[in-house]
Amino acid sequence: MIKIEGVSKSYGNGAPALSNLNLEIEEGEFVFVVGASGSGKSTFIKLLLKELNPTEGTIVVDDVNLSKLKSRGTAKYRRKVGVVFQDFRLLQDRDVYSNIAFAQRVIGASPREIKKNVARVLSLVGLSEKYRSNPSELSGGEQQRVALARALVNKPQYILADEPTGNLDPENSWEIMKLLEKINEQGTTVIVVTHNMEIVKAMNKRVITMKKGVKVEDSKGEEQTDEY
Numbered sequence: 178m179i180k181i182e183g184v185s186k187s188y189g190n191g192a193p194a195l196s197n198l199n200l201e202i203e204e205g206e207f208v209f210v211v212g213a214s215g216s217g218k219s220t221f222i223k224l225l226l227k228e229l230n231p232t233e234g235t236i237v238v239d240d241v242n243l244s245k246l247k248s249r250g251t252a253k254y255r256r257k258v259g260v261v262f263q264d265f266r267l268l269q270d271r272d273v274y275s276n277i278a279f280a281q282r283v284i285g286a287s288p289r290e291i292k293k294n295v296a297r298v299l300s301l302v303g304l305s306e307k308y309r310s311n312p313s314e315l316s317g318g319e320q321q322r323v324a325l326a327r328a329l330v331n332k333p334q335y336i337l338a339d340e341p342t343g344n345l346d347p348e349n350s351w352e353i354m355k356l357l358e359k360i361n362e363q364g365t366t367v368i369v370v371t372h373n374m375e376i377v378k379a380m381n382k383r384v385i386t387m388k389k390g391v392k393v394e395d396s397k398g399e400e401q402t403d404e405y
């Protein structure tokens with residue numbers, strides 16, 4: 178469970194990027210975070226990844242206060258969190274298999290585990306046949322599915338996706354969202370930052386709306402009123 182209490186983040190130049198944010202995300206939830214450019218969405222993701230620390234307030238994940246973590250604790254915490262970005266961030270000089278296996282090697286998985294787990298996630302995202310391809314040989318949608326497979330290979334409890342469909346056409350965007358939904362149905366908590374209001378409306382999930390660093394709405398699917 179994620180508990181965010183009184184969190185503000187200032188970069189030291191003008192208005193805070195986040196102001197007094199309070200929210201809880203339960204195990205197994207699917208949450209969209211929406212809001213105009215500059216409303217604090219990426220800052221929110223960076224705080225959850227502990228790439229940044231709050232200026233004020235606390236973020237507690239599964240009873241651990243992120244601000245208290247030192248480097249070893251941070252590394253352990255990050256294993257619970259899979260991340261997907263708008264620009265895929267795949268290693269261009271390695272094939273699909275190696276891109277995903279790399280994440281397993283970092284945590285010291287055995288060659289047998291690596292083989293089994295890479296096959297599992299490639300099958301989940303429907304790319305078993307492409308394991309020897311290089312990212313440059315794949316479509317944007319396929320590259321994002323590889324990035325998702327890489328995020329999932331260490332069996333994270335949480336998936337954070339920052340604009341995962343920002344570079345994709347509508348069809349591929351839907352495919353990625355449906356995959357995220359499937360992953361969520363299998364038990365992973367999923368948090369998705371997006372500008373794609375058409376998808377947000379159609380998916381009928383919890384939606385947190387940010388405006389100038391402030392949470393202005395937190396509603397479940399159909400209750401949602403504003404476009405932002």
Ligand SMILES: Nc1ncnc2c1ncn2[C@@H]1O[C@H](COP(=O)(O)OP(=O)(O)OP(=O)(O)O)[C@@H](O)[C@H]1O
Pocket residue numbers: 188190193194212213214215216217218219220221
């Ligand atoms: N490294 C930084 N240094 C200074 N200010 C920053 C930094 N990162 C973000 N900001 C500021 O913090 C505010 C929130 O930015 P943030 O990137 O979190 O918004 P966002 O909602 O993710 O925007 P977008 O949809 O454009 O990605 C903005 O005013 C931005 O200019």
